[in-house]
Amino acid sequence: MTIIHNRSLDDIDDTAPVLGGNAITRAFSGGSLMRLIGMLVLILILGFLTIYPLSMLLYGSLHSTPPGMAGEFNLDGYRSIMTTQNLMILANTVGISLAKTIPSLTIAVFLAWIVARTDTPFRGTLEVLITLPFFIPPILTAMAWGMLANPQVGVINMVWRWLTGAQDPLINIYSYGGVIWHMCQYSIPFLFLFMVDAFRAMDPSLEESSRMCGASRWTTFRKITLLLMLPVLTSSFMLSFIKGIETFESALFFGLPAGIKVITTDIYESINHRATPDYQYATSLSFAIMGLMFLLVIAQWAVLRGKSFQTVTGKGFRPNVMELGPWRWVTFAFCVLFFVVTVVLPVGQLLLGSFFRFFGFYTYDMLTLEHYRAVFSNSEFWRAVRNTMMLGLLGATATMALGAVVAYISIRTKWRGRSLIDGMAWLPWMMPGMVLGVGFLWAFAMLPGPIPIYGTVWALLLAYIALGTPVAVRVMTGSYHQLSYDLEECSRVHGASWFQTMWRILVALAWPAFAVGWVLTFFGIMRELSASILLYSVGSETLAVVLLKLWANGNAEQVSVIGLMMMLLVILFRWVQLRFIKARISKL
Amino acid sequence: MTKTIFVTSAMRKWSRRLFLTVAGGLIMASAVGLPVQAQDAEWQKVIEAGKKEGTLVLYTALVGQPSTKAIAEAFTEEYGIEVEILEARASEIRERVRVEQAAGRFAADVMFTSEGQTMLYNTQDKSVDPLPVTPNSGKINDRFKLKVPMASVMTIPYGIMINTSLVKPEDEPKSWKDLADPKWQGKILSDDPRAIGAGYLWFFSTHDRIGEDYVRKVAEQKLVFTRDQRESQRRTARGEYSIYMPVILTDFSDLKGLPVKFIIPEEGVPYVLYGNVLLKKAPHPNAAKLYLDFMQSPTVQKIYAGLGYGPVLDGMTEGLPADVKAISEAKLYGTTDTTRQNEMLAKSKEIFK
Numbered sequence: 001m002t003i004i005h006n007r008s009l010d011d012i013d014d015t016a017p018v019l020g021g022n023a024i025t026r027a028f029s030g031g032s033l034m035r036l037i038g039m040l041v042l043i044l045i046l047g048f049l050t051i052y053p054l055s056m057l058l059y060g061s062l063h064s065t066p067p068g069m070a071g072e073f074n075l076d077g078y079r080s081i082m083t084t085q086n087l088m089i090l091a092n093t094v095g096i097s098l099a100k101t102i103p104s105l106t107i108a109v110f111l112a113w114i115v116a117r118t119d120t121p122f123r124g125t126l127e128v129l130i131t132l133p134f135f136i137p138p139i140l141t142a143m144a145w146g147m148l149a150n151p152q153v154g155v156i157n158m159v160w161r162w163l164t165g166a167q168d169p170l171i172n173i174y175s176y177g178g179v180i181w182h183m184c185q186y187s188i189p190f191l192f193l194f195m196v197d198a199f200r201a202m203d204p205s206l207e208e209s210s211r212m213c214g215a216s217r218w219t220t221f222r223k224i225t226l227l228l229m230l231p232v233l234t235s236s237f238m239l240s241f242i243k244g245i246e247t248f249e250s251a252l253f254f255g256l257p258a259g260i261k262v263i264t265t266d267i268y269e270s271i272n273h274r275a276t277p278d279y280q281y282a283t284s285l286s287f288a289i290m291g292l293m294f295l296l297v298i299a300q301w302a303v304l305r306g307k308s309f310q311t312v313t314g315k316g317f318r319p320n321v322m323e324l325g326p327w328r329w330v331t332f333a334f335c336v337l338f339f340v341v342t343v344v345l346p347v348g349q350l351l352l353g354s355f356f357r358f359f360g361f362y363t364y365d366m367l368t369l370e371h372y373r374a375v376f377s378n379s380e381f382w383r384a385v386r387n388t389m390m391l392g393l394l395g396a397t398a399t400m401a402l403g404a405v406v407a408y409i410s411i412r413t414k415w416r417g418r419s420l421i422d423g424m425a426w427l428p429w430m431m432p433g434m435v436l437g438v439g440f441l442w443a444f445a446m447l448p449g450p451i452p453i454y455g456t457v458w459a460l461l462l463a464y465i466a467l468g469t470p471v472a473v474r475v476m477t478g479s480y481h482q483l484s485y486d487l488e489e490c491s492r493v494h495g496a497s498w499f500q501t502m503w504r505i506l507v508a509l510a511w512p513a514f515a516v517g518w519v520l521t522f523f524g525i526m527r528e529l530s531a532s533i534l535l536y537s538v539g540s541e542t543l544a545v546v547l548l549k550l551w552a553n554g555n556a557e558q559v560s561v562i563g564l565m566m567m568l569l570v571i572l573f574r575w576v577q578l579r580f581i582k583a584r585i586s587k588l
Numbered sequence: 589m590t591k592t593i594f595v596t597s598a599m600r601k602w603s604r605r606l607f608l609t610v611a612g613g614l615i616m617a618s619a620v621g622l623p624v625q626a627q628d629a630e631w632q633k634v635i636e637a638g639k640k641e642g643t644l645v646l647y648t649a650l651v652g653q654p655s656t657k658a659i660a661e662a663f664t665e666e667y668g669i670e671v672e673i674l675e676a677r678a679s680e681i682r683e684r685v686r687v688e689q690a691a692g693r694f695a696a697d698v699m700f701t702s703e704g705q706t707m708l709y710n711t712q713d714k715s716v717d718p719l720p721v722t723p724n725s726g727k728i729n730d731r732f733k734l735k736v737p738m739a740s741v742m743t744i745p746y747g748i749m750i751n752t753s754l755v756k757p758e759d760e761p762k763s764w765k766d767l768a769d770p771k772w773q774g775k776i777l778s779d780d781p782r783a784i785g786a787g788y789l790w791f792f793s794t795h796d797r798i799g800e801d802y803v804r805k806v807a808e809q810k811l812v813f814t815r816d817q818r819e820s821q822r823r824t825a826r827g828e829y830s831i832y833m834p835v836i837l838t839d840f841s842d843l844k845g846l847p848v849k850f851i852i853p854e855e856g857v858p859y860v861l862y863g864n865v866l867l868k869k870a871p872h873p874n875a876a877k878l879y880l881d882f883m884q885s886p887t888v889q890k891i892y893a894g895l896g897y898g899p900v901l902d903g904m905t906e907g908l909p910a911d912v913k914a915i916s917e918a919k920l921y922g923t924t925d926t927t928r929q930n931e932m933l934a935k936s937k938e939i940f941k
Contacts, residue, residue, distance in 0.1 A: 068690025153827040257812045272679045273783030275929035358846060360826045445687040533680050538672040553652030554818035554842050
């Protein structure tokens with residue numbers, strides 16, 4: 001099987017016909033000068049959001065002191081990271097990230113295929129339920145898994161000992177396996193969300209043709225389904241792998257007791273646990289990692305270049321699903337098992353614990369609603385909810401709009417500079433969050449006085465847009481890769497303007513991806529702490545800041561109450577998206 | 589006649605003494621009393637100016653403490669000045685202040701932080717102003733009058749926590765030295781001494797006071813490290829480990845009802861001294877002075893003592909419940925020295941590989 005060589009980008013005429021409309025329309029659809037200006041504006045926006053904070057960090061890595069302090073330019077930061085120990089930590093980190101990315105991707109692909117391409121029962125409900133852990137703050141699931149799987153008194157090990165009479169524990173969460181498992185808890189739902197709509201948008205006739213030609217289900221899945229998913233799969237792999245390199249909570253919580261070191265714990269220590277924060281070391285190490293990660297992006301460009309993965313064409317297709325027969329109960333059982341292990345077990349602990357005075361002490365006299373009362377009567381919490389909802393709604397919408405435009409230009413045009421903006425949009429993903437947060441602080445605080453960003457909610461909003469852009473672009477890129485050029489051309493030929501085409505064809509057809517990206521970005525904003533803590537001002541506290549305060553004060557149960565509320569919000573959002581919006585949009 | 593002369597002479601002598609006494613008193617009064625009045629008048633001006641400023645911006649590195657808000661409310665009630673509070677962890681809040689000042693944004697008035705951090709603010713970042721003399725600043729215990737420009741407020745004491753279901757009363761450790769007993773091997777959860785934090789504080793003070801041999805013996809106990817104070821207390825309470833150390837002793841009241849006991853070691857408690865610094869070019873300098881003074885007043889000192897923290901003003905623990913009083917009055921054992929941090933961190937990393 002080869003990849004379908006449809007029409008490639010090179011076949012499309014560079015010069016689009018000049019259309020009427022307003023200035024913005026003309027900027028993207030009109031003559032080359034206006035297009036140039038449009039691109040320049042886009043490059044400026046992305047530059048401000050990504051290059052500017054990164055350049056502050058680059059300065060930090062090349063200067064003996066952070067911005068604003070007297071010092072000298074030198075390479076001490078880069079010299080100090082060149083140690084054998086760091087090389088071993090890097091190898092360890094890469095190993096852990098691969099060990100979590102490969103199984104996560106495999107399981108996520110399988111789940112996405114089950115939900116989107118088969119007639120597995122209750123797949124609509126499962127689609128919402130299996131993604132829930134992703135939306136809970138990692139510290140809560142870490143605590144829950146600590147209670148479930150610690151070797152001494154973990155619930156799972158106690159049950160195991162009771163059942164078998166064994167002395168040794170069945171599992172120990174404070175181990176490499178524990179670190180990887182906790183990371184998988186986040187990457188599987190993330191990858192699933194990222195891929196499921198791409199699976200859904202695939203023309204089943206391609207799979208059917210393969211089956212008609214005598215290929216088995218497995219061969220069809222491998223050679224048709226997976227290959228058509230190549231852009232989404234490579235993007236998924238990279239997003240997940242890079243995030244794995246930067247993951248912090250799992251390694252700190254489960255790795256530290258077992259002596260497991262990763263790059264981010266080293267960076268964290270250099271900023272937070274030295275007499276004086278060593279920003280030169282932290283930024284140098286981050287840039288070195290970033291350089292390595294960028295090689296991956298270049299590799300992905302090389303893999304995808306010149307190929308087409310269009311499955312949504314002008315030709316109608318039946319979005320039917322594969323009938324599995326009795327096997328559908330096996331796939332159903334797999335989803336239920338996944339749901340029980342990754343959702344019911346940890347979330348059940350959080351839910352149960354929220355009704356008792358202390359987690360893990362489930363006696364009648366400990367029953368209480370005080371944690372719910374405390375959260376609901378906490379005025380700071382409600383203020384943070386208002387701030388975060390406002391930032392989330394604005395931020396997610398702006399991020400997805402920016403992501404959609406960047407993805408459109410980089411995938412569906414051959415405009416000069418499209419690779420540049422695609423590359424720029426990747427950058428924030430490659431810098432560990434805690435370092436990038438410092439970059440935003442330096443960048444926004446050092447702006448000239450009359451630019452009122454630092455100390456206002458705009459600082460938070462801009463940081464969130466920058467942080468969300470990589471996912472937004474990847475989500476939309478995957479979706480645009482699948483749309484055939486016939487659709488746009490047909491629309492344009494029939495006299496539709498650039499924006500009409502964008503709205504009726506690209507937005508309507510790419511809407512599911514847009515909605516998933518929006519939810520991912522929205523909840524990313526809800527959880528974001530590294531930049532928030534450095535940029536929030538009095539009165540603009542976000543939910544993550546309030547969660548940190550509660551956690552730091554030992555109110556884990558109250559943090560759980562808020563985590564559970566966030567989860568309810570996810571269910572609501574996803575339900576609205578899957579049941580309501582999709583139905584309306586499909587009528588466009 | 590002679591007698592009369594004597595009486596007269598005696599009267600003269602007495603009169604002279606009286607005169608001298610009165611005169612001396614007047615001189616003393618003019619030397620001491622009048623400046624006191626003048627100082628009162630000066631302070632009154634600060635109060636008036638502070639009230640006019642109307643707001644105080646407080647940055648604090650002590651995250652999530654409900655006492656911060658309670659004290660701010662008491663301050664507002666006393667002076668009618670609103671307090672805006674911004675909380676973040678020590679390194680984050682320090683970098684915020686440094687960058688803000690470097691960019692010419694002088695947003696904060698007062699920073700509530702530790703003695704060690706103050707030294708860095710003062711010597712490296714140069715972001716603090718000298719301390720003002722306030723009515724209460726002279727009244728605190730002499731040991732808390734510092735060379736660094738920090739108005740001391742309270743000490744956070746650290747001790748040992750045990751799980752009472754796993755440790756029999758007769759086996760309970762009573763001192764830091766008891767932790768070196770081989771019977772605790774593999775049973776101690778410890779805050780990580782290789783990074784700045786509570787574990788490092790324990791390492792620093794016991795290394796200096798008991799000696800390196802002791803620390804090395806404890807290192808052989810196969811300690812399990814953590815960096816999350818509160819979650820570690822819960823883990824110990826749930827029975828994962830027999831001992832957690834060093835624990836913030838003031839947390840004992842939050843865990844009432846759990847099978848745990850907080851122990852004040854015989855040697856004393858390692859501690860972190862917290863206080864306020866006046867930040868450079870504070871936008872509300874008079875409100876800031878009032879706040880610095882208020883934090884050393886009996887009102888605030890009693891709030892902290894009531895929570896188990898060590899007050900810097902004597903006589904604040906009267907009438908407290910016995911358990912709180914014991915922690916609040918616990919003998920202070922030692923704290924860290926910022927000037928030796930790199931050396932001691934390296935040593936800790938070498939010992940606790």
